[in-house]
Amino acid sequence: QGCEDDAAPTGASSGVPSTSSSTFFGYFQPEYDTHFTDPSTNTFKFKRARFGVRGRVNRSFSYYAMIETSDFIASDGNVYLMDAFVTFDKYEWTKFSVGSFKQPFGLEVTTACHSLTTIDRSIVSDQLVAPQRDLGLMMLGGTSKTKFRYSVALMNGTGLGLKDNNTKKDIIGRASYKVFDFMTLGGSFRYGYPNTKDKDRTTLGGEVVLSYNAFKLQGEYIYDEGDYNRAAEGGCGSVPLELGDKRAGAYVMATYDLNEKFQPVFKYEYFDQDLDIKKIGYQEMMTIGANYFINKNTRIQVNYQNKIETGLSVDNDALLMQLQVKF
């Protein structure tokens, strides 16, 4: 959860958590974007600029807190507290976290923000798993090293910085299992009340990851129906779209590690704002790109986004270039 996957709260990596510790960490991502729209735009900006602290209080409790300082994520451009949670992690299969963290839904959303394979998450992850971050209580088990892992959370459902707008909490969960050495399957669900306690929302997701030597294929499908919160921001600064009663989307992404440093990536995705309406609100996008790992803390990402229209072709492709440094 949080922006790390299961980044060790220092010491946990050795198997036996140390007694007490504190680590200052962060990463930031200067970026140069060109949008081939008419008129075109280009700009230097930051994708993310995050600084945090994590550590252990004792053998049973760890903590994690991080602020986002990029002006280009929050709609008001202000600094805000992002993830901040305390975890009771004495027992590997029944850990508990309380505070603010990502909703445990979908593989791409729960992937650490500095470890994404493409610069942007897929449209469906940003549009349907909103709010991506929320306040609540989570039970979780397993790590990236175990075959099975799961998370179930009770959350406000209104996103960061807001009190719940109704008395019912949202329940969100995800589980994944490594069926074979080369295949991991996963599923997610969310049942909640975006606005009032009378109107509900149901979201379902399925994911698969296939690995074969240097080749990796990852796919995800998300289906969502019912009410939604028009005031909620889309994930990671994206502009929220108008949604119909039923909406869905998916992506498949393939990468190949040419060597330790260079990794080309191809991603195809679609998103349908309203399953009941044909053509309007349906979009497809292809991303062609590459990741270059200068070293384990510095990475260059280049992505060309080709948006495919069903009707008339529109000039809206984009070239994104990002440099990331992590410490």
Add this chain to the structure above:
Amino acid sequence: QGCEDDAAPTGASSGVPSTSSSTFFGYFQPEYDTHFTDPSTNTFKFKRARFGVRGRVNRSFSYYAMIETSDFIASDGNVYLMDAFVTFDKYEWTKFSVGSFKQPFGLEVTTACHSLTTIDRSIVSDQLVAPQRDLGLMMLGGTSKTKFRYSVALMNGTGLGLKDNNTKKDIIGRASYKVFDFMTLGGSFRYGYPNTKDKDRTTLGGEVVLSYNAFKLQGEYIYDEGDYNRAAEGGCGSVPLELGDKRAGAYVMATYDLNEKFQPVFKYEYFDQDLDIKKIGYQEMMTIGANYFINKNTRIQVNYQNKIETGLSVDNDALLMQLQVKF
């Protein structure tokens, strides 16, 4: 002063301040609140989420700076610089601080925010000692280990983030003395100009702390008259009330340490917005709760707040549950 009591600027604990140092520290408080109003509300939130740095520059100067990142304290929900001061602490009885810090008024206000016995301060502390934090210059002497201690400050009187709205500064002071091993008495005063230099405000406070083995009783009375600043926020995110020309309030709080970890607490308080008007604007509240110290850095607080109306009974009780982690 600040959010620490007299938390050592590292090294001072050994008696002889070290030459130079810097410590990153902080604490945050995820909370789950239920308000039994009609309609009722419940929500996950943060009470506070604070991160700071403190240290010594040399044997004579120390510094302290802290930001508040909780979205639920400032009225605009933004991150802000809270306490930030430089202290000339060469002589124990004539130390000087300059910067932003709490107004030295009253026992509860000057208690470090992570060491409060109940989740909320009393209504009178939040309503009458406003702004609780301010910019200015302070002279102070003594520590929590000395029998006597005092603080006198010249401050803007307009609170954090604002320039003074008039040319006269406010003077605020507090002194306490351990009369017997089991009894400490204290008094506070403030004389200032909340808006213009023609209209003044006078505030007086008295406090007593009694300790007997595991039992502790603490009480405080605050009286306030004259002008006040309607734009100033109440302490710690509380909504400021309309005040009459004279207003007052008090609380008594009893705790008993059942053992090292478990501490039940009972608090009774009242607040009168306008001493000249009977009944209207008078409120009483009882808080029943407990503190559970998981270890010295992790604490659970549960408080039930029972608001007592003089006239008709209204549904407005509340149950607050907080987990605090400190590092």
Add this chain to the structure above:
Amino acid sequence: QGCEDDAAPTGASSGVPSTSSSTFFGYFQPEYDTHFTDPSTNTFKFKRARFGVRGRVNRSFSYYAMIETSDFIASDGNVYLMDAFVTFDKYEWTKFSVGSFKQPFGLEVTTACHSLTTIDRSIVSDQLVAPQRDLGLMMLGGTSKTKFRYSVALMNGTGLGLKDNNTKKDIIGRASYKVFDFMTLGGSFRYGYPNTKDKDRTTLGGEVVLSYNAFKLQGEYIYDEGDYNRAAEGGCGSVPLELGDKRAGAYVMATYDLNEKFQPVFKYEYFDQDLDIKKIGYQEMMTIGANYFINKNTRIQVNYQNKIETGLSVDNDALLMQLQVKF
């Protein structure tokens, strides 16, 4: 660049950069200002309150990030990300930085904010080198120890927190050379598009520094013409003035180190908002002050600013007193 001059990203001071490191640092400046206007004002405030992290990723890459938390700089009073850049510094004469940093224009603007000789920069530096901070890419070479040094940057030109408002980037550059042991000369230029890609702006600057034993004389002249961005904030929280088509200003500043701790300073400056209009918009100011260095991390600055009117004399002098602590 940034707020440091060429403050070593830890380790570089030894000549051979270390492999990996991270340092938390910052400084803050409580200040007491009196303005002898009619009516007069006086207030405690912060000039700056900055906290950051810098370090090395490996032998070729370093990073630097800093937030400004003073309520008295940004026009909205909020915390914001100031400088944040990654530097490829493998080759001393062709270093590259990407992210947000100061526009490399003029000696005073590029002087680290905690090392300024007077509390305020000159009016011309604040008014014409706006935005002082921006997003972009910079090539630079040399250090404070080399005779020659240069910087050239491609930047949005719209300032921090904003995407570029047109497709053309601004180019800004500065070079300086130590002609004799006692004399350094420098020049700066900027050519950019403050609003649209049709209307340009050209800025030129010249600087000289003379040192003789404990005596130092520094002067700078800046000339600017063409379009400008009315929405851009002036440097360091100053109120931006209306500018004519051509504008210019200059200052000379003299200091004498009486001893290691005490340094009196005298500065004369003028600024002309519109070279085509006589008298109106022309201002002169003298600053008389002193710096007292308590130790290398703590400094007191006192400045008396005497504004000289060409026509009627107006009451607008100011006395500024600042304490700075750095860690």
